[in-house]
Amino acid sequence: HAVSSNGLTPGMIYRYSRHLLLPDFGVEGQINLAKSSILVVGAGGLGSPVVLYLASCGIGCIGIVDSDIVELNNLHRQIIHPEAYVGHAKVKSAAAACRAINSSINLVEHNQALQASNALDIVSKYDIVVDATDNLPSRYMISDCCVVMNKPLISGAALGLEGQLTVYHHKGGPCYRCLFPTPPPTAACQRCSDSGVLGVVPGVIGCLQALEAIKVASGIGETLSGRMLIFDALSSRIRIVKIRGRSLQCFACGDNADFTQQSFQSFDYEGFTQSPMSDKARPKLSLI
Amino acid sequence: HAVSSNGLTPGMIYRYSRHLLLPDFGVEGQINLAKSSILVVGAGGLGSPVVLYLASCGIGCIGIVDSDIVELNNLHRQIIHPEAYVGHAKVKSAAAACRAINSSINLVEHNQALQASNALDIVSKYDIVVDATDNLPSRYMISDCCVVMNKPLISGAALGLEGQLTVYHHKGGPCYRCLFPTPPPTAACQRCSDSGVLGVVPGVIGCLQALEAIKVASGIGETLSGRMLIFDALSSRIRIVKIRGRSLQCFACGDNADFTQQSFQSFDYEGFTQSPMSDKARPKLSLI
Amino acid sequence: MRLTLEFGGGLDLLCQSVKIHHVDVTPNVENGKLTLRDLLSWVRTSLIKERPEMFMKGDSVRPGILVLVNDCDWELCGGHDTELEEKDVVVFISTLHGG
């Protein structure tokens, strides 16, 4: 494909024409998307809309990391996976869906669980990280990794009929540990697989995560760094609240923090949170 | 499939287990979804997430009405359509995607433009209507049709970096004409195809439309009837504002309105709004 | 009287593409009050830089524009005669039709 003088191929100009028309976005915004790479951690309820919208909008390279396989009881919310992929790796299914809607971007499948042991290596290849996981130790681990690798983190969560969203470690803003220096008691750590979730709730939060990632990648607009979006689906109420800034005493990003790549790799996230990263070992839920 | 005593088949209990776990939703909510039928008008930027989430959550019957064919420059926002369907009918592409993620629901393809002449017939077959169109005359037409057929209407819109969402004609609330008795000047009627739209913006609004439709169908929660959600993607700000109630003087739903099925069918929506329903006849946009 | 005015749905294009305006509007000299009617004419004179017909029609906003005072439709709080108070937030938003 010949690249025109403005840096876009004729194919891109046609495909993304509705982006190029936007005065606030334009050719520069699209070129920034094409140049950027984003790692999405988790190809589940949040990850489904995140990777679909990142693929369709023209992010140059999208990495998807997940070790789970598609199960039929995921499909009520994980709209990226067709029934035909039940029993197959989620990253394979998600990447195939993205390739089908945009064959012009680069997709990387990381068919493994992101852990302190492999996270530095994987995260180093991307500009932006999206946390679309479903458990507490992964949330601390991903935030710490983004601090030591200096990557902005788009963090979303959904459970039941509620969702939350913010941007961490971006332009001097707080990291996850600045907000939550101490993990909650394990009794407060519910998962969708235990407590249920209305399928469209991670859909809403995932779309908003994709938007924040697109804004960080393109350099347009004002992100949710320093703010948190709180969504109550039952009453259709949304609060966007101002949260604390970076903590000078933060264990990970504070002024005197002694938290290095090495200390990250040896940190015991499951022990710290008293909570497992994977629910594979846990007893199966029996219903009704 | 054997239906258990609670009205759900074992297959449904497994597939929708994360919905059944929700105290506010539960078995009754899921049965209500399975019994309901929803018409989605438009399989474009808004319609893509709407039909995907309605299909995945288990709505019993989904109708999709659209006469457009998939074009490559739709794909930056219309995530339901794969490249392989470029040149094919949008309803075919959308229905195929829905069948792939949930083969247990009923999908109806209306491969035609919804107009005053066919709308009564089509809308009569559904319980709830979702307006996911892209033009002003269709918005008046769909609202009027929902008033004369007494159906709740989930209305979303997106343009540029902004979106809006509300529920019309539901539980005594206002209709579109209560809010907008007089159409705006045609110079104020921009379309995504003319003015551009950031792809993920209709994604966010479409997910929220699906949520409102699910709440109406399941009977849970508080919908946006009498309220309007106003979304500014550039600054990640969302307002949910209180809007006027039903107008007693409304041309369509007012106390003395003389607006019947017959007057609906003969109403000239394009003339009323001075604006076309389809942009097929309009000159092609040339970019850069 | 200090007010925050916001323009959405494309109306910001009429006032130099600025969405949020922190303004100080002088109340009516006779009674010290400021109504939405007064504010509309002030906006038209002081903020709208082009195509005023896209903002007003007669002495009201043009069809298709919602006016919100502190997140509430002006039709619910008195319309043109709504009396504004210090620090009120007034939003002018044009309805969107795209998708």
Place this chain on the structure above:
Amino acid sequence: MRLTLEFGGGLDLLCQSVKIHHVDVTPNVENGKLTLRDLLSWVRTSLIKERPEMFMKGDSVRPGILVLVNDCDWELCGGHDTELEEKDVVVFISTLHGG
């Protein structure tokens, strides 16, 4: 002092599954003031019906709970010593981890 209290992220389960509480809390008799510290102990005594350890730890909220006064993190407005005013909205929200 009339306040609106909201509980989210599952904390509503601790107060009979009611998310929004319109309450009237008596200020401190000595100085007529009501701080967040006072409110926390009032909530623990008057609203929390079960598992108080899921709401408080020592004299603060348990880890993982954000406290917001009028949509602003209490860390930004004085923490425990924040003085509340009539009609303030205080939100207690537990962070979610699901996806």
